[in-house]
Amino acid sequence: MRELLNRCARIEKIIAEIYRKLAADESYRPELRAAFRQMALDEEDHADQIGFAMALPEESLAPTRIGVDDFLEKVQARFELVRTRSIPEDEVVLLALDLEEEFNRVHLGAMALFRDSRLRALFKGLARSEEEHLATLKPFLAG
Secondary structure, eight states: OOOHHHHHHHHHHHHHHHHHHHHTTSSSSSHHHHHHHHHHHHHHHHHHHHHHHHOOOOGGOOOOTTTHHHHHHHHHHHHHHHHOOOOOOOHHHHHHHHHHHHHHHHHHHHHHHOSSHHHHHHHHHHHHHHHHHHHHHGGGGOO
């Protein structure tokens, strides 16, 4: 189970890197770049919170993968895409929305599986944060 939490933290850190890279792209509107900067900070904070969760006793955790391996591969592919080419703003917003929606599902799935109420609360909070990120990104779809 610790490996699951490690993978979740790794995903958070890669998504933070994606958002930092996007925030540095001067071809995007300043408001979108500011949103990506804040979301990068949020994702780093999520990784830290998951790190604290790893200090809980092993019996607090439920043995499952909840689709994390597949999502990790997807996130790594998205990072490589963002790292190696410039993506039009409308496409990058869709990319970010897709990542946030999928990670929200992962967080909600994890929340339902943990035995420890502190872990359930942590992943519920992470899911809530992803919902806030979705709300932040959606206005950029319209242009």
